[in-house]
Amino acid sequence: MAAKAATGFALNNPSFCCSSRRTSRNETGNVRVFTIIRCSASLSSNGYTDTTLGSKETPWKVADARLVLEDGSVWKAKSFGASGTQVGEVVFNTSLTGYQEILTDPSYAGQFVLMTNPHIGNTGINFADDEESLQCFLAGLVIRSLSISTSNWRCTEPLSDYLAKRNIMGIYDVDTRAITRRLRQDGSLKGVLSTDESKTDKELLEMSHTWDIVGVDLISGVSCKAPYEWVDKTDSEWEFNTNGSVGKSFHVVAYDFGIKHNILRRLASTGCKITVVPSTWPASETLKMKPDGVLFSNGPGDPSAVPYAVETVKEIIGKIPVFGICMGHQLLGQALGGKTYKMKFGHHGGNHPVRDLRKNRVEISAQNHNYAVDPASLPEGVEVTHINLNDGSCAGLAFPALNIMSLQYHPEASPGPHDSDSGVGFC
Numbered sequence: 001m002a003a004k005a006a007t008g009f010a011l012n013n014p015s016f017c018c019s020s021r022r023t024s025r026n027e028t029g030n031v032r033v034f035t036i037i038r039c040s041a042s043l044s045s046n047g048y049t050d051t052t053l054g055s056k057e058t059p060w061k062v063a064d065a066r067l068v069l070e071d072g073s074v075w076k077a078k079s080f081g082a083s084g085t086q087v088g089e090v091v092f093n094t095s096l097t098g099y100q101e102i103l104t105d106p107s108y109a110g111q112f113v114l115m116t117n118p119h120i121g122n123t124g125i126n127f128a129d130d131e132e133s134l135q136c137f138l139a140g141l142v143i144r145s146l147s148i149s150t151s152n153w154r155c156t157e158p159l160s161d162y163l164a165k166r167n168i169m170g171i172y173d174v175d176t177r178a179i180t181r182r183l184r185q186d187g188s189l190k191g192v193l194s195t196d197e198s199k200t201d202k203e204l205l206e207m208s209h210t211w212d213i214v215g216v217d218l219i220s221g222v223s224c225k226a227p228y229e230w231v232d233k234t235d236s237e238w239e240f241n242t243n244g245s246v247g248k249s250f251h252v253v254a255y256d257f258g259i260k261h262n263i264l265r266r267l268a269s270t271g272c273k274i275t276v277v278p279s280t281w282p283a284s285e286t287l288k289m290k291p292d293g294v295l296f297s298n299g300p301g302d303p304s305a306v307p308y309a310v311e312t313v314k315e316i317i318g319k320i321p322v323f324g325i326c327m328g329h330q331l332l333g334q335a336l337g338g339k340t341y342k343m344k345f346g347h348h349g350g351n352h353p354v355r356d357l358r359k360n361r362v363e364i365s366a367q368n369h370n371y372a373v374d375p376a377s378l379p380e381g382v383e384v385t386h387i388n389l390n391d392g393s394c395a396g397l398a399f400p401a402l403n404i405m406s407l408q409y410h411p412e413a414s415p416g417p418h419d420s421d422s423g424v425g426f427c
């Protein structure tokens, strides 16, 4: 969470919760007073009933959802959020905090995000402060344990209510560790999540086999439809970079392939004037605006499935300084003549070590990608500036002759550590 404080353990939001004071006597006979704070909305959404609140409902929710993976495994689970049947690709995310930013990262379109952190939902949702886009585009959320209470001073609603309103399916009580091990061993897997008891496991399995995410243009479903100006900066309460603005106000045109708001906030905080344009915005129109720089944003799916975006990048590079993040980095790699490939299970989390080869410095970074640029495919003159220290894959590129730089990971880090905020143009 670059723009905000960690929201892990804070005070309760009184508008959503009820509390009761209890007394008890400990072993030494002293009277203790303690307060039980429970969020009733969260309780009902979870299927739990707290008898202290006076209800007589069945206390435990039984499995009412299934995740069927393409390898034929069936994972019984309990549903929260929306119900229905949804197909997607399962990816695991190792972030400890920031599930709301992950839910609203458009790059997760078509994917089920499985959180390896077992305890999710305890801080609820901080609408709209922590939103990374206007919508949730992911296919669904898979977690081990859904917090039975929501406790945070910034909370506006419980996670389950938020997902239900946005028609996003969630499942909990899933052995997320076992699925993660399977994904690490066998590579990414497609799957179907369903609360529909009329569908057999075999039918769901067939659905997972007939659906594909490779070769599909997912950018067009998440990009804005018309250009707009962005002015919001990082809230002064959360600003951590005291270097402030760079003095001159640069005009940046940002291609929205699924852009996260914190990229725009961090740019605005340095004093940039920003025009966000749709993914199909013609390069000629961008060049007419005479910007100081062009940003190619993050975005979902296969970079090989969007040749029109690669063409736009090709028309702009060499004429204006450019910077790419994640999908933008992959499109730049292709525009320079390189190739992208699908990784075994990708990188998703807030704890990926990256080496900046030019500064010989290690950054702990936020990442979310399933594809990477093959450095061997790049033409002479293109420099690999960063590598991922977990697997040695390409994490950054530069082509100084054409004023190009790009990162495979997320320097805006929302959620995530701030190590990469400076040094790549965000200071």
Ligand SMILES: NC(=O)CC[C@H](N)C(=O)O
Binding pocket: 107, 297, 298, 299, 300, 301, 302, 303, 325, 326, 327, 328, 368, 369, 370, 371, 372
């Ligand atoms: N965050 C992103 O831009 C993701 C890039 C691309 N969709 C991938 O999965 O590799």
